[in-house]
Amino acid sequence: MNYYHRTQKETRLYKIIDLLVRIIPPKYVVSLFHFIGLKECEPPETIGIVCSIRYETGFRLKYAIKKYIWKTQKAGFYARFQSSKISNFLTNYFERAKKSFISISNVLRNKFKIKTKGQLAAASTKELCFPSEIWLEIVHYNINPANLIRVNTKLFNLISPMVYNSFHLDLVLSSTYLLQRQYSHYLEYADRYYIHPKDPYKLFENFQKSKTAQYEFLDTSHRKFPGESSYTSSCELSSGAVVSIKTKIFRDFEDVKRFFNLTINNEKSYFKQFVQELSTNITIIDDFNDLFEDCLGKTINKLSKNDALNVLTCEPESFHVFDFFNTEYEDCIRENVKPPLGCEVDFELACNLFLTSKDILPQQPYFREITIAGVLFDNLQDHKKRRSLHYITTQSDLKDSNPFRDWALVRKPKYNFFSKKETASKGPGTVKVHKHHFVTEEETFNFLSQFVNSCSKFESHRDINCSTLISGVTKVFGTSPDLAQDDSQIPYDFQPQIILINRSH
Structure with missing residues (x-):
């Protein structure tokens, strides 16, 4: 509908309402419009009634319809989730039965197997x-x-030392608090959101799974380098020859766990003897202090008593992180209340100005915390900097070479829209989250303790280079009262902490 037709329609509405007010006594007009919900029309002036009708039909009615549709969708999601649980249970049951049958068949086959002449050599x-x-x-x-x-x-002996001797493992984990807070708010008030996930059912499914977990491991990738499965660099072999090698990168949790169990933590692994370089990054984007106190602290204290290891800590300079909104939006999520009607304009403005990708909210609630992972992902691109951590032996060297130092030294405009865009590009603009792996607190503690301990003490060659970098945020600084009224300000600074464990050289 163009401007002319819209004006003509409102003119006709005005004439009809004006005639109605002239013919019917005012008190009846008031009762009529109060009955249909137009309580703003008092006294019943023509222009006031027209504005109320326009508001109710063009605004509230739209949200009422969206809310009804969303409730219907949620009911379908719940039925789908429950049926998938039953289907998964039956599938797992038959898989176990199938494996048992195959195992028994193999035992019987091997027991009565007759070796034939002319059998091919191994x-x-x-x-x-x-x-x-x-x-x-x-x-x-x-x-x-x-x-x-x-x-x-x-x-195997020929190729493995040349192409499988350098590995990098990335673990990104968080408490489920951030996800549950964001997801529960979206599932309750999705009709008032401007941004919607590509697959709303996946969001519903992850929320249901997170209810029985305290932590989650995230499958991630670098947005700027989506195929970043390795990086190439030069390395000097034990023979003295300099060759180009690839450092294999694992960022999916299942891949990291598989390599850890089959190679690093497996004493019988034949493959581990070829590993000459191993680096690991453990990035804790939420709940770092509790994890360190309850789990990592005990493991690190034991490792610090090992003379063959350097255990170093450092608090880099605090840095700005991206905030999506610092007023109504985040307050509504934090307090779990309805977002105000008509906030689409604010959502659209923020998306167009700051976000490099529209798949961040609401399905990825780590738009602020993921910045520390973004700093580390970009740092890995310069492999010499990550590799240099193998040789650091003092606190001062670690402070000068820590990955967050480069980000702090980047000249960024402070406290304006451009600064927000810089931090958005470094955090959610750099790291993409593909999948969530929900685990209990006990499972998390056991895995992290075992992972840090085994990776730090991993041995294959006597000259192996090995380092484990643990990163997290210990403090979050809010904005000062003087800046709180300005929506263009960045209200949060993060104080990171890093722990480096490497070999004594």
């Missing part, structure tokens, strides 16, 4: 069909070396 005894130099050239032509090392022992 693959491990086969000779290589090409010289070693040819095989290494094949690997450089984008052939997946993981397929080659499965062929036989000789190829």
